[in-house]
Amino acid sequence: MSKLGFAVSIAFTYFTIIYLTGLGGLFSERSGIVNIGLEGLMIIGTVTGSFGAYYFGAKLGWGVPAGPIMGLLLGLACGAAFASIHALATVTFKIDHIVSGVVINLVAVGLARFLSTVFFGQATQSDPGQPHLHVISIPLLSSIPAFGTAFQGLSPFVLFPFLIAFPVWWVLNRTRWGLRLRSAGENPEATRSLGVAVAPLRWEGVLISGAFAGLSGAFLSVEIVNNWREGQTLGLGFIALAALILSNWNPIRLMGAAFLFGFAQAIPLALRDWPIIRSIPEQFVNMTPYVVTIVVLAGFIGRVRPPAAAGKAYEGTTT
Amino acid sequence: MGENGRAGRGSAPPFVVLEGITKRFPGVVANDDVSLELRPGEVHALIGENGAGKSTLMRILYGMYPSDSGRITIHGEEVRIHSPRDAIARGIGMVHQHFVLVDPFTVAENVILGDEGGPILQPEESERKVKALAVTYGFQIDPHSTVEDLSVGEEQRVEILKALYRGVEILILDEPTAVLTPSETSDLFENLRRLRADGKSIVFISHKLDEVLEIADRITVLRRGVVVGETTPAETSKAKLAEMMVGRPVLFRLEKPAVEIGEPVLRLEGLTGGRLDGLSLEVRAGEIVGIAGVEGNGQRDLADLVMGLRPLDAGRIVLDGEDLASRSTAEIRNAGVGFVPEDRHEQGLVLPMTLWENLVLGRQDDPPFVKHGVLSLRTIKDLARTLVRRFDVRARSIDVTAGALSGGNQQKLILARELETDPKLLLAAQPTRGLDVGAIEFVWSQILAQKAAGRGVLLISAELDEIYALSDRILTLYEGTITGEYPPSAPAEEVGRGMLGDVAVRDVG
């Protein structure tokens, strides 16, 4: 049972990453811009976040928690900054959203290497053991016998998704900005015809997606792995996309979807010795998250309804 | 200009005066020195054929484009209108031909979008306000309902409410009755009369002359961007208006060739799928069967099912004795069906491809055009040149992309491609949508030529004029079944009732 608990705690970690990245994708897509560059944005978040934690925590001596928090914030800011390229390409230049997303992913890998040489003097990783937040154990729940390990030794940041889920829902559905953002994604002509500018809303949606993805990446490198390493995002940006589709672009349902995929990540890591799983060759167990994602996509794609105008360029008032 | 010596009501000073408005787009002068006056408590009709410049003029007034020259005065003061928001602030509202509503939002959300009254939304308060407004003007609408679930007439009311909510004094309606049934149209006119009595100034853009004569107080006619006349219903007639619109006497009905009607070419039995629910009909050789109905009652599904673009749930499609249900689109086309789709961009042409590439679409499998998988360019281009000449498609060369053609020429291209194979049945859906009179007459004559050649035509159209002009038999489509069959001599009100499903059970052919 404690093995299962351990798996759940890993799942919490991946859940946080997938949820935050997915939330970013949600804001972008609800505004009408498809963003498959989430992986690339996360990568930028990982390298800059790691640098932030190291620089402020160790180099400047701010220690913990200031250092890691600066890392997270730096990752958030740089993610948003990098996303502005996607916004410029798709909203201003009306480039195909998927093409732009692919370019973002390509460039991010090279840019991360470059930044790594600037930050850490090496191209593919930083030094290990960087400052991170003190781990916590959730009271009460962590005392459950055997299963309690699920709630022990977690980074405090895993609470963040739970804190923002409802505020995000509220902002989207109960504020003027949220109404306008959603209308830009459903019917930009309607939005424009009432005098509300569509482009700024879409820019905002994309920048927010960069911020969330960058934050998520920073969380990965600062809190989970405690250093930066090339390739550490493991396709989580794309898994987040699948979670987003599964959740039908709803911030509350996204939590469930993110946990499902988070648990899929945990299986090869924590449940390797379980009875059935033990008899499957190790490499096949490693495929679990990817297979789960494909199965979900193949099964659910017909039953979801993306924002109506997502993916189509809006040409502006002269039509 | 031109207001001297005109009788008519509305001696109140004009709300809005447009003077000398000129607007050019690449290749065309949309408005050429146009002047217009709008007065309170008046319905002013703006008529002209497609491309005459009426929508452009109103969009300039609504701030969607700047004019190249000319001026606009509101209450005597010259203004520059930079955007729709600006226009609304000055009391000008517009209801577009294609509604701009956000489907998943409620009526209230759609109405308040852009003028929410604060950063935090208050759904109940908004719905109360919208309901109160609707009641004031006698509109039947539930502010809490989702727009997706509304009928077309109700959607239009939401559009009008959007303008009224912002306190407009001038309401521009662009082709408002294009999508309404006869009874919804009279509901709309009721509402317009109420608004007029309230002192609003209404601009009614339309090409439907009967309706214009019924509702308008004054009529301005545009042709090719120029004002060619201003009059009132009392001083004019439908024929005179039509002549002003087109510049020459216009025929409202082409000669229908007298042809002997033969055996059934197409028989649909119990067709079910999408919105269709057990639809049955028959088209015979030399016959044009017209399906009249308000959009959204299954027209698109009917076309898609017959062409194999969508799977059948149940029913039979028999072409000349051959059962075509669950065959592929290619097989159906090869069996002798030609298709002119209602959306020429989404289902008709591949816009980025050239004319000759579009003309071979559907036949790229057939022997003279392909050999061992390789396309025979010379044969294809020869065919293209012939077709472009025969169907009078205006383009510099066959290497131009289809997207560069005007709507009328695009439709001619599609007709050329479909008729070239001499299909036994031509399925034409909304074939003259968005076309000017010249193109409409061309398309109609091609359809009648099919009839003359003894072929069958299934015509689906939301334009009753078109149905009447071409059909030998009229069938009404409502909620996925045929609700009535009428001869072309039947009055429009009767057909209108069939379109609304308001009929006792009748025998359908």
Add this chain to the structure above:
Amino acid sequence: MAITATAPPAAGSGVKTRPEWLESAIGQGLALLLALVIALGLGSIIILLYGENPLDVYGSILRASTTDKDGPAWVLSSATPLIFSALAVSVCFKGGLFNIGVEGQYLVAMATAAWAALHLGGILPGPLLMWGVLLFGVLGGMAYAAIPGALKVKTGAHEVVTTIMMNGIAISLVAWALNHPLRYTNAPAGQNVDLRTNIFPANAKVPDLGHLFGYGPAPRLSWLFPLAVLAAAIVWFVVKRMRLGYEARAVGASAGSAQAGGIGIGSVQMKLFLVSGALAGLVGMQQILVNNASTNTGGYLPQNYEATLGFTGIAVAFLGQNNPIGIVFAAIFWASLSRGESILPLETNMPREFVIILQGILIMSVVITYTLARRRLERRQTGRVLAEEEIVVTQTTPAEVEGTTT
């Protein structure tokens, strides 16, 4: 009875108009030039921040491909896998599909090719073995691409996410293969060998081409390069002149119209995935059959195989604007830039990663300028066509004038 109309051709415009294809070529060329200027410009800013002279840096990069006497051969041999990879991506892209899974497809292909090299030596003597290995590579790529293809066609699952997942799965699959069925069995006794397959027989390798032009054996310029160029020519022909290419382009540009015209969308998409997978299958052949081969061995598949060729292929495809001819040149250009990576830290203060940044900026500028140029071209064409359309109504027959009212 119809309205007859006459249209003076090119209504007295008097302007000599160029044929469409030339317009398009000029427009593309200018866009490419503009993109280059922008990229080099932005790169210069970074160079200046490092305190270097942009001319020096760019000069170094360019010279890297030409100073070494074998330089051009290195460039061409590095470009070879990129050509196959970019072609694979572009084939799908023509039909509106994004095959990001070239990465995984070539990994699997290397494994299937390795299997063939190790087990078909008995059946396929002499040069036949090499062809057999190549064929199995192609088949492996096709089979692996067929999976996301089938998922797309049957369930509509978006190929961007499924192909990327397949990439992840492929890494594990190949790892498993290297640890089990393909694991080496005859390593030299007593030595510690990195995980790999057995060495292939000598007749599996692809023969060297460089020596015919006076280049040494080190750059590994093989007959795979002309094969790649041939593949590009074939792709060009298929896309432009064959029915499959036509149908793919129609589906990619307007799936609805293609379908209404009778084209089977699912079958076209599946074919595109298969062709794409086939091309992807050849991406890894340079590594395992050439780079890892020696005078009397045919090569092998190691654990530390070169990955990322799939993603680089996407970059090259965009750079070459998804045009087979453009792709060949783009691949060569890209390879020569990459060659500059190793020179840069030796001759200047710039880190080698600067080349990667430059490549990234270049892709972005090309994508943006090209799209804008194409749009501008379309607008001009539309304007011209509309301007020439002068409908002059000549006459109607008297019978129609009598016409009636409703």
